[in-house]
Amino acid sequence: MPDDVWDRFVEDSEAAIRASAPKEPSARARMVTERLRQQDALAAREAKRRGRAAKAAARRPQAQPEVWRAGPDPFAEEVRRPRRRRGLGILGVLVAVAVLLVALNPGAALSWFRGGDRADSSGPGPLALETERPTAPPSEQSFPGRPTVDAPFAGSPAERYAEGAAGIVPPEAKAVGWMTREQVATSLKQAKAFLVSGNIDPSTLRGARPEAALALVDPRQGGIQSLYDVAFKKPDKKHDPLWIASRFDPSEVRVLGNAVRTRGRMTFEEGEHRALAVHADYTFVYPLIKAEGGSREVARTIVRRVIDFEVPDPTRYGVTKGMLYISHYNQEMSNSACYVDDGFLHPEFGSDARTGARATGAPVDPYDRSRDLVSGPGEGCRRSSRT
Template identity: 55%
Template sequence: MTTKPPPPDDQPSIPDDVWDQFVRDTESDIRASAPKEPSARARMVTERLRQQDAQDAHEAKRREAKQAKQAKQAKKAKKAKKAKSEPEPTGWRTGPAWQEMDGRATRKRRWLGLLGVLLAVGMLVIVLNPSRALSLLPGRSSTSSDGGTATLPPETAQPSTAPSEEALPGAPTLKEPFLGSPALQYADGAAGIVVPQAKPVGHMTLKQVDFALRKAKEFLVDSNLNPATLRGARPETAIGLIDPRQADWLRGVDAAFNKPGKKQDPLWYATRYDPTELKLVGDIVKTRGRMTFKEGTYGSVAVHADYTFVYPFTQAAAGSTEVSRTIVRRVLDVEVIDPVRYKVTAGKLTMVSYNQDTGNTACYVYDGYLHPAFASDAATGSPASGPTTDPYDRSKDITTQSDGKCGSVSRS
C-alpha cells in the first residue's frame, strides 16, 4: 500500500483518489520506458550486419588504394614516354662529356677509321688483281682451303668457253700450289663430284638410280683421288664395282696393271705417279665437272660423268721447291641394269666407256705413271707431236680436243 506524504502546512492536500491514479500512471510509464535486453537472435543479426559493414568499408579502402597506385604508375609511364620522345638538351647526359664517358663516340670514330682502311684495301685488291676480286662477288660459293679464294658453284652444264686467264697469274709454290690456275677456284677432292638428285627412269626405281649415281662417284674417287691409288696401287674398290660378267673389261684392267705398255696402260683406268720420282704437294687435288643420268638401254639408268682433276707435284728429291701441275680429264659412262629382268650382277656397274685426256705429262712413255715437265729439268720422253691445247677447256669433248695425239699444253 502506498502512502502519500503529509502535505506541508502551506499547501492544499491532494485527494486520495487523485494521488492513487498518479502513482499508477507513473509506474506504468516507467515500466514501458525501461530498456529491455535483446534476444539471442537479435544479437546475432546485429553482429552480422556490423561485420558486413566493416568488410565493405575495408574493400572500399583497398579499391581506393589500388586505383591510386594505378593512377600513379600511369602518370609515371606517361612522364617517361614524354622524356624519351623529347631529346634532352645538350650538356645534360647527351652532351660531349657524357658521350666521351660512355665510349660511344670513341667507338664510332674507330669503326669509321676501320671502314676507311678496309675500303682502301679493297680498292688496292681490285687494282692489283681484278680476277681474284671478282671471285668474291655473289654467285661464288663457299671458301676454298687454298688462299681464301672463293670456290666456283657446281657445274650444271658443259661450259661454252675455256676459263679466262688470270690477270696476275703468278707461279705455283709449295704453299699455294694452285696459284695462277683456274683450279684455284675448283672444289677440293671428292667435294667436287656432286651427285645429282635421283629420280626414277625407265625400269629403275628412285633407289636404284640413287645407287647408280653413288657408285659412279665411288668409282671416280677410288681411281683418281684415293692416296694409295695415286701412289701406284691398284684401285681395288673401283675394279670391284665392275660387273664380273664383263670379263673382257676385267682382263684388260689386269693386263694393264700387271704389265704396263702402250696397248695396256694403267693410266687409262687410274691416275698414278711414281713416289720415287714425284710427291704430291699437300693433300688437295682440285676437281671440277658434272654428273648426269638418263634412261639407258633396256630401261636401265645410264650415268655420264665428266670431271677434270688437277694434281700439283714437286720432285721427290729432298729440298725440291718447284711445283708443276698435271691435269687429267676423265669421262665415265656406266649403266645399272635391273638384275631381275636381265642377266647382270646385282650391285655392280656395267662399263660402257672410260676415256681420259692428260695435260702436262711426258709423251709416249708407257710405264703406267704420270711424268709432268719441270722447267728446271730436261724433258722426259719424246717431244709432243699433237696440237697445243688448254687442259682447262671443258667446252670441248675429249675426242675433238686431242684427237688421240700427244700434244702440248698452253698452261698448267
C-alpha cells in the same frame, strides 16, 4: 416517264457533256509537254545503250585482257609510257655498271660477255657446282702468279676448284627405267666412289691398284676385268692403267700434301633397253714436287676423264645386280710425258729436260671444259697452253 424526271435527265446529260468535252491546251502547256517528252526519250536511249554495253561485257571472256584481239588500247598505252621511261633508266644504269666492270677487270668482264666458265671471276671461295657444260674456257688474265709449295694452285683456275671428293657431287636421283629412285641414288654413289678411288685416293696416286674402283665393276664384264688385271700387273701400250686411274711413280714425284682439285659434273638418263646411263666428266689437277729432298719446284699435271656407266636390268640381261657396267671412257693428260707406257704419269718440271716423246698437235687449254675430248692415237697426249 414523268415530265419532271425527264427534265432532270436532260439537264444532267448536258452538264456531263460540257465537263468531258476536250479543251485546247495553252501554248505554255504545249511547251512543257514537249520538253518532258524529249527528256523521256533521251533517258530511254541512254538506258538502252548501257544495256547493250553490259551485255557485251558479259559475253567477253574474263580470262583474257580487255583488248584481246581488239587492237591497241589508248588507255593502256598511256599507262605503259611511264614504265617504258623507267625501263630506259634501268638500262642506262646497267650499261654504266658494265662499263665500270670492263674498266676494273677487262679480262673477267670479256669472259662473262662471251659466256665463259665462272672460274674467270676473281672472288674468293670455291666456284658453284658445274651443272651444265661451260660455253668458253676461263680467262688466263684472271689467274696471275706461279705455283709454289705454299700455293700450289696459284696461277690456274684450279685455285677455285673444289678440294678432292667434294668436287664430285651426284645429281638428285629419280626413278629411271627399271630402277627405283633409291636404286638410282645407290648407282650414282657407286659412280662417285669409282672416280674417287681411281683419281683422288692417296694410295692410288702413289701407284697402288684402285681396288675400290675395280670392285664396283661388274665381274661379268670380262673384257674390262681382264684388261685391268694385266694393266696393273704388267702395263704396256695396249694395257694402260692410266685409262681409268691417275698414278705417279713414288720414287720420282709425290703429290704435294695429297691435295687434288676437282671440277666437273655427273648426269644420268634412261639409256637403251630401259637401262640407267650415267655420264661423268671431271678434271683433276695434281700439284707435284720431286721426291728427292730439298726440291721446291712445283709442277701441275691435269687429267680430264669422261666415263660412261650403265646399269642394265639383271632380270633381262646377263649382268650382276648392283654393279656398274663401263660402256665408254676417254681421257686427256696434260703436262705429262707422252708414250711412256709404264703405267705412271710423269710430270714435266721447267728445270728438267723432257723425257719420253714430245706432245704433238696444236696446243690445248686443259682447263677448257667447253670442248669435247677427241679420240684417236696420240690424241690423249697433246701440248698444253698452260698448267
